[in-house]
Amino acid sequence: MTRFLRSRQTLILGTLSMLGILAMWQLSVSLGLINPFFVSTPSLVAQEFWVQFQNGDTMRDVSATLYSFVLALGLATGVGIGLGVLAGWYRDVESALEPFIWFKYSAPTVAFYPLFIAWLGYGTPTIVAIAFLFALTPIYANTLAGIKNVDRDLVRAATSFGARPWDIFLRVALPGSVPIVVAGLQLGVGRALTGVVVAELFGGNAGLGYSINYYAQHLQTTKMMVSIVIIILLGVALTQALAFLESKTDAWRVTPKK
Amino acid sequence: MAQIEVRNLSIEYRLPKGEGTFTAVDSVSLDIEAGEFVTIVGSSGCGKSTLLLAIAGLVPIADGTLTIDGDAVEGPGPNRSVVFQEASLLPWKTVLGNVRFGLEMRRWRQGDLSKRAMQYINLVGLGSFADYHPHQLSGGMRQRVNIARALAVDPAVLLMDEPFGALDAQTREVMGDELLRIWERDRKTALFVTHDIDEAIFLADKVVVMGRNPGHIKDVIKVDLPRPRRGEMLDSDAFAEYRRRLRAHLAADMATMHLVREAV
Numbered sequence: 001m002t003r004f005l006r007s008r009q010t011l012i013l014g015t016l017s018m019l020g021i022l023a024m025w026q027l028s029v030s031l032g033l034i035n036p037f038f039v040s041t042p043s044l045v046a047q048e049f050w051v052q053f054q055n056g057d058t059m060r061d062v063s064a065t066l067y068s069f070v071l072a073l074g075l076a077t078g079v080g081i082g083l084g085v086l087a088g089w090y091r092d093v094e095s096a097l098e099p100f101i102w103f104k105y106s107a108p109t110v111a112f113y114p115l116f117i118a119w120l121g122y123g124t125p126t127i128v129a130i131a132f133l134f135a136l137t138p139i140y141a142n143t144l145a146g147i148k149n150v151d152r153d154l155v156r157a158a159t160s161f162g163a164r165p166w167d168i169f170l171r172v173a174l175p176g177s178v179p180i181v182v183a184g185l186q187l188g189v190g191r192a193l194t195g196v197v198v199a200e201l202f203g204g205n206a207g208l209g210y211s212i213n214y215y216a217q218h219l220q221t222t223k224m225m226v227s228i229v230i231i232i233l234l235g236v237a238l239t240q241a242l243a244f245l246e247s248k249t250d251a252w253r254v255t256p257k258k
Numbered sequence: 259m260a261q262i263e264v265r266n267l268s269i270e271y272r273l274p275k276g277e278g279t280f281t282a283v284d285s286v287s288l289d290i291e292a293g294e295f296v297t298i299v300g301s302s303g304c305g306k307s308t309l310l311l312a313i314a315g316l317v318p319i320a321d322g323t324l325t326i327d328g329d330a331v332e333g334p335g336p337n338r339s340v341v342f343q344e345a346s347l348l349p350w351k352t353v354l355g356n357v358r359f360g361l362e363m364r365r366w367r368q369g370d371l372s373k374r375a376m377q378y379i380n381l382v383g384l385g386s387f388a389d390y391h392p393h394q395l396s397g398g399m400r401q402r403v404n405i406a407r408a409l410a411v412d413p414a415v416l417l418m419d420e421p422f423g424a425l426d427a428q429t430r431e432v433m434g435d436e437l438l439r440i441w442e443r444d445r446k447t448a449l450f451v452t453h454d455i456d457e458a459i460f461l462a463d464k465v466v467v468m469g470r471n472p473g474h475i476k477d478v479i480k481v482d483l484p485r486p487r488r489g490e491m492l493d494s495d496a497f498a499e500y501r502r503r504l505r506a507h508l509a510a511d512m513a514t515m516h517l518v519r520e521a522v
Contacts (some may be wrong), residue, residue, distance in 0.1 A: 157346035160314055160334045161363035161411065171359070175350050 009094065040222040048222045057211075058230060061080050064206035065196055065234070068124055072131030073192040075105055080136050080188070081181060083142025088177075089169060094144065101137065109133045110198060127199040127207070134195030135188040142184025146177025182249050186242040208234075259328065260289035261447055262313060262415065267322035269308050269473075282308040284472035285322065292414075295448045298466045299504060301511050305473020306451045307343075307419050313449065314340045314417050326415065336364060339413040345400035347392040353379060354388040354401050356471040360407040369419065378406040381440060398429040405437070416441075418450040422457070431489070434460055438487055441445075448473045455508070459500045460487055465503060476507050515519040 022042045028034045031042045036044070053060045087094035113130060139179040150173040158172050200209025208227045215224035232239065271284040283305040290296050298306040311317040312324060315333040326338070339360070345396045347356045358374035366374070379388050382402040392400055400423050408416060422430045434457055441448060452458050458465050459481055467477040481500060483491055491497050 139512060153342065153344050153346045154348060157315060157340070157342055158359075158363055160316055160338075160340040160342075161360045161407075162334055162336065162365070163363040171363075172348070175348070178350075 015176060018158035021094050021127060033181065036221075038221060040225050049226045049229065051073050052223070052226055053089070061206070061208045061227065062230060062234065064204075064210075065208045065231075068127045068196045068207065069130060069192055071124075072128045073106075073135055073188060074197060075128070075132045076139055076188055076192060077185065079132075080139030080184070081143050084140045084181075085147055085174075087140075088144045088147025089173070094148075101140065109195070113199070122203045126203050128181075129195055130199040131192045131195030134198075135192035137167050138187035138191060139181075139184045142187070143177065146180035146184075147173050150176055153181070162191050167196045178249050179246070182242070182246045184240065186246060189238050189242050190235065191248045193231075197231055261292040261294075261327055262288075262290040262449075264288040264309075264313070265324045266307070267324055267325045268311055269305065269317060270320040271305060279320075280379055281320075281472040283312070285473050286473070286475050287322075288466060288475060290447060290449060292447050294463050295445075295450070295461055296464045296466060297450045297452055297458040297462040298468060299452055299455060299508070300468035300473075300476075301470060301508055302453065303469040303473075304470040304511070306468050309468075310417050310449060310451045311340075312420050313415075314338055316340070316483070336411070337414040338417055339408040339411050339415075341401070341404050341408045341416070341418040341421045343423050345392065345397075346482070347407075349392050351441045352389050353361065353384055353395070356403055357407045357410050360411050363410045366411065367372055371388040374411055375406075378410040381409070382406045382436070395472070396429075397425050398433060401425065401433060402436075405440070409440070413446065415447045415449065418448065420451050420453065423453070430454070430457065430468070435489070436509070439508045440483075442486060455504045456503055458493060458504065459483075459497060460492065465500070467505065468508045469507070474512065476511070477503075479503060 025039070026042050029036045029039065049058075056189045083093075083097060087097050109130065112133065113126075116126045120129060150168075154170055154176065158168055163171070196207065197209035197212075200207040201213045204210035204213075208231050211227040212224050212231075215221075215227065235243050259403065265287050267283060267286045268281065270279040270281050274277075279414060286305075286309060300306045308317055309522055312319055313326075315331050315335060315338070319331075326335075330428055348359060349361060354372060354375055357379055358371050361371045361375060368374075376385070376388060379385060382405055384399060384406070386401055387395065387399065394405070395403070404431065408418075422433050425433060431437065439463060448461075450458075450461055462481050465479045465481060468474065469476045469477065479500065483494075
């Protein structure tokens with residue numbers, strides 16, 4: 001029994017601290033220490049969660065958010081990997097793209113937000129554009145690094161067997177960079193979700209971010225908390241899915257066990 | 259005419275930031291006959307690996323000539339294959355995939371590639387590990403794959419760049435025996451770079467001793483020990499005499515190295 005507990009120590013302690021916070025939250029309202037109008041309570045949030053789940057609000061928000069998310073991530077993956085491969089293989093392409101990436105790293109993406117609204121209006125196109133920009137950089141940067149930092153020993157070995165540049169690209173550089181590209185995608189997933197929610201907060205007409213903003217303006221704290229909880233759950237699910245994909249593609253990177 | 263002819267060969271490396279060039283190999287001449295097992299021994303920085311890589315066609319030559327069977331070396335070619343110090347295996351491919359990879363890059367067209375690859379995997383004793391990935395193998399096993407990959411493409415000349423350098427002493431001895439067992443089958447021309455004196459003598463028909471600053475050949479010693487070589491020979495008087503000669507050469511090289519260091 002003690003061994004069972006020890007092997008799951010992290011999980012158990014983590015769960016306990018979560019439950020502790022929820023209990024404190026509930027108690028502090030029940031004891032009249034804090035006004036529930038501003039913080040709601042876990043039990044109210046749970047009830048409201050069930051209500052929204054049944055009346056279809058959850059489905060509506062989640063599908064709107066996921067729609068923008070999938071579009072943005074898809075675009076960022078295509079463009080990021082495409083440009084990353086080109087820039088990793090051709091030095092000139094990398095140099096040409098350098099200033100944009102540099103600006104992108106230095107300036108906060110949300111600064112472009114009003115510009116996109118002016119161009120694309122309120123709604124999905126703007127949300128996708130912002131989320132696309134959020135997700136693009138890590139995917140591009142990782143792909144670039146993966147192709148560029150191809151193992152020189154492997155290139156030399158392949159060359160000694162008569163490999164041509166195209167062989168090196170297809171058979172050594174591309175497969176060799178899969179794990180780091182997937183790591184970039186993992187970052188991209190988190191950032192695309194952030195991008196969608198932030199964009200929905202300010203200029204959406206649907207989605208979880210829009211709901212948060214809407215309920216906040218109508219001082220419906222419990223309903224707002226539900227949307228926040230759903231975003232957290234969505235983020236955890238997506239990150240876990242990508243972590244699983246990474247563990248699949250990364251198997252051969254595991255350090256040899258002696 | 260020797261199979262490999264090296265004449266007044268010089269190899270230079272460009273130093274970073276345009277600080278000129280560094281001469282790694284300076285006017286070296288060497289003949290290697292077909293079917294000969296030649297080892298090159300020398301302290302680090304004597305240009306022994308550079309010379310081998312030049313013969314492999316992986317390092318450009320600055321001056322002199324380098325021919326194999328009369329043809330000038332201008333790059334890697336199907337008559338040579340290299341066993342690298344780092345096993346240089348594709349980590350995402352299995353043992354079989356890695357040995358096949360050499361054949362695929364060579365555009366090998368005769369028969370079934372997997373069958374041929376398996377034949378050489380069996381030859382190096384890894385038959386039951388064909389589906390393993392490199393990270394699941396020990397250093398010695400990875401070098402066996404490296405050797406299988408090099409042999410499978412049927413080279414006229416086998417070039418080995420300190421292939422056992424990273425292995426422990428026991429594994430190293432076993433690998434030396436194994437290499438000779440495989441080599442005895444068809445006695446292809448072999449060139450083997452090492453910094454281990456015993457290994458150099460044990461394997462070779464001819465030991466080339468190189469010195470540094472810049473890389474040059476100090477001596478070429480013919481080894482008249484009978485084949486097949488046996489572990490006991492390491493304890494023989496004849497072996498001790500070769501060892502003494504090589505050590506004297508390398509000690510002299512080390513001494514000058516220290517002098518240079520103190521002067522700086």
